[in-house]
Amino acid sequence: MSRSAYLAGPEVFLPDAAARFEAMKAACAQFGFIGKAPLDNQLTPLAHLTPTEVSREIYRANVETMRACEFGIFNLTPFRGPSADVGTAFELGFMTALGKPVFGYANAAGDYLDRVTARKIHQAPGRPATWHDENGWEIEDFGNADNLMVDSALAISGAALIRHDPHPADPPGDLTAFHACLRRARDYFARLDAPI
């Protein structure tokens, strides 16, 4: 039986989302996995529902798919700001709490700190300098790709967040980092399945 992977990421917002997920599923199949996209869980007709109700039904379908999958692969590329898509971050937290293995990548090689307008603040002598944004809020400076909850959940699950600057012609179509996650997942389960 092939293991199933929940494919979380902002690709759901691409006009050609279905085709994008087909390419990712084909990659999963090459590694012996079954990829499941948020869009897969086709719902009963939604035409009679309000927009709010539609969004709740999509949520329920995504939660059901996460519960059914054995692990998750998360596209944590910065989305409309310096951080990952919050829907993907929510799902990473959700699958982490369920105790499922999580793998993730960002199609952006830099640190979080590099993406926020920052100035270094020198405080009292003996205290380390800190970075602050234009509104005076501190900026994390741990060398992570994103908020420490995101990077740490992945690292503690078994594989650090993979960073990669994608091909500029079609960044979401560059599956280099996605493939790297699949390799790590394959190795993870190979160790799990190995005879003692």
Next chain:
Amino acid sequence: MSRSAYLAGPEVFLPDAAARFEAMKAACAQFGFIGKAPLDNQLTPLAHLTPTEVSREIYRANVETMRACEFGIFNLTPFRGPSADVGTAFELGFMTALGKPVFGYANAAGDYLDRVTARKIHQAPGRPATWHDENGWEIEDFGNADNLMVDSALAISGAALIRHDPHPADPPGDLTAFHACLRRARDYFARLDAPI
């Protein structure tokens, strides 16, 4: 025994974070709850650790605090972009998966769509128009405050995300919406504890 509330939000990045959380804990106490902030779980000395290791230890402490708390209150105010802080979104997903009640607010009254540079795309006749950002990615148009996973998790847990435009003098110090969450939590547990 008072119930304990995990206080999730970007206040951890404020220079006066400890004082901010003290004010929130005082509000919790007025409602009969014990507020627990991410900063509470004081760690063993971190001076000998690398920055990456420090961030992992903070993660572990936050996860431990979430597991120990009976419910969560989430500050989902837009942070460095149109969406909530991804650390807070991760934690919302985490506590949702644990089956703990979650309450949340945003100190921003508008819809998500209002905060993203948007243009309306009219597609083929008979298909509804959709909103796209400047890069061509679709923008959710469900009337939610943020990504549908965030709004829906709260609504399905029992209380919709509370939206409020805070006092401009000190937005993070305006606890109006935080108080509204505390009232909802009090009502939630009162119903739970009521004799049949």
